Amino acid sequence: MKIVCIGAGPGGLYFAISAKLRDAGHDITVIERDPPGATYGWGVVYWEDLLDTLYRNDRESARRIRAESTLWQEQVVSLRGTDKAYLGGYGYSVNRAPLLQVLADRATELGVRIQYETVVEDLAEFADADLVVVADGANSRTRQRYQDQFGTRVDHGKNPYIWLGTERVFKEFTFDFEPTPAGWVWFHAYPSAEGVSTFIVECTEPTWRELGLDRLGHAETLRLLEEVFARPLRGRPLISRSRGKPATWQRFTQVFNQTWRHDNAVLLGDAAHTTHFTLGSGTRLAMMDAIVLAQELYDHPETALAVKEFDEAGHAALREAQIAARSSMAWFERADRYTDRGAVEFCYAMAGRHGVQRPWQYQMFLAQQNLLVRRALRWAGTGQRWYRARRRGEPWRSR
Template sequence: MRIVCIGAGPAGLYFAISAKMRDAGHDITVIERDPPGATYGWGVVYWENLLDTLYRNDRESAERIRAASTLWQEQVVAMRGRDKAYLGGYGYSVNRAPLLEILAERAAQLGVDVRYEHAADDLSEFADADLIVVADGANSRTRQRYAGEFGTQVDHGRNPYIWLGTDRVFDMFTFDFEETPEGWIWFHAYPSSAGISTFIVECQDTTWRRLGLDQMGPEDTVGLLERIFAGQLRGGSLISQSRGKPAAWQRFTQVYNQTWLHENMVLIGDAAHTTHFTIGSGTRLAMLDAIVLAQYLFDHGDTTAALKEFDEEGHAQLRLAQTAARTSMAWFENLDRYADRGAVDFTFAMAGRHSVQPPWRYQQHLINQNLLVRKGKRLAGVGQRWLRARRRGESWR
């Protein structure tokens, strides 16, 4: 089958890898508008369940992704930099640039033709393709040209946010909520590579404007945020430049499509659907899309039937994730409703923002604030990681 993937992000590259591994006879080309290594943002987070899936699907790239990743343990939530509460669990983070480099190299190794600085402005160029996989992100130009056919709906969240880096290394997934005279502003941060952490700042629109952030350039923006979060940065600095381009304030793009199919085109990843960054599922869902689509194409002799099943099943399974993401985004957009609470109660409300919590869960949350309990859970996490790594056949580290 002649397949063209538009977009060399995690969705497009991992689909090419997954399809080639299932049928080396596929002629697959991945085209990307930007040059190699051009990417926005810093690190992305994922959990053991994705790592298990990646090892089952393609051990070669999974091992490299795990080696490039950083472990974080526990989550700490600070109110005004002093009052703190804790949530359990652990996860991994990996910088986008090395992740894309790993996937591009693996795709090329399998015989995929990856072409950079190649715009997909005229789809007639791919008239000989049996399938066009549209994986060029939330602002997909290809999808926009066929918005009526896909039934595309694009909305934007109310809160401005900016994706920065910092040379202060966080070993926990850290939330910090600071109250200024102009309103609440907060960040969440996590380690993403050696010596660097991802640092995402968010606030309500009224706070953003009152602070003057809507009028500031990159240098002044970084300076003001460093002063607001000086306590948590502990002498560290914020980094705006990512691949030579300063970070810019954004509002989250919500993408929904009634169908992911049109003629011989199929949408995957953020081009098909987005989930708010506060639930940390964007990259995971993109890579799962890639695996599932490749498997359906392999299982079905009929491409049309494979794409139809991918569309129907994908929409059904995504419903819960998108509902949780919308709820999470709305919670942070109305954060001032909860900010009068102490850190323990505030953290419980934040952790339960996706669903109604039973009464016993609050008692469990209180117990988890005990230092000895937290140390015990960390130790249990070590055992869990060892067991999962052993099942995958992964070398322990």
């Protein structure tokens, strides 16, 4: 089968890997408009369920991804830098640049051709392909050209946010909310590489404008944010440039398509659907899309039937995730309404942003605020990681 994949992000590259593993006879070309190594943002997060799936699907790339990843344990929610509350759990994060390099290297090893710095203008260029996988992100130019055929709806969140890095290493997944004369500003931070953390700053639109962040240059923006977050940053600077490009303020792009297929093309990952970054599921969902589509092509000799099954099953599976993502985004757009309470009550309100919580969950949450309970949960998490790593046949890494 001749397959062209537009976009060398995690979804596109992992689809190429997954399809080649199932049928080495596929002729697969990945086309990317940017040069090798170019990417935006810093780290992405994932959890054990994805790691289990990656090891089952392709042990080699999973092993390399885990080696590039950093462990974070516990979640901390802070108000004014001093009043804190805690949520349990742990996860992993990996910087986008090494993640893409791992996937590109693995795809190349399997015989996939990757063409960088190549712009796709029209799907008609690939009329001779059996399948064109459109995986060029939330702002997909290809999808925009055929938006009527896909039934595309694009909305944008209200809050401005900027994706930065910092030399302050956060061992926990940290949310910190700081007051300013213009209103509240907050960040989401987590370790993403040796000596570096991802640092996403967000606020409401009125606060953003009142602080002048809509007018400041990127150097002045960093200085202002370093002043606002001086206490949690502990004197460490913020980093704007990732792979040479300065970070810019954005509003989250919500993408929905009535169908993911048109003629010989199919949408995948953020080109097909997006979930708010506060869920940390975008990369996971793109890579799961890649596996499912590759498996459908393997299971069904007729490409049209395989794509139809992928489209219908994918829409059904995503429903709950997209509902949760919309609820999460809406909560953060109203977060300053909850800041008149202490960190414990604020944290519990944030934890319940995805839906109704039962009374016993509140009691469990209160217990987690106890240091001894948190230590016990961290030990339990370590045991769980050891067990799952052993089950996967993965070398044990405590970090």
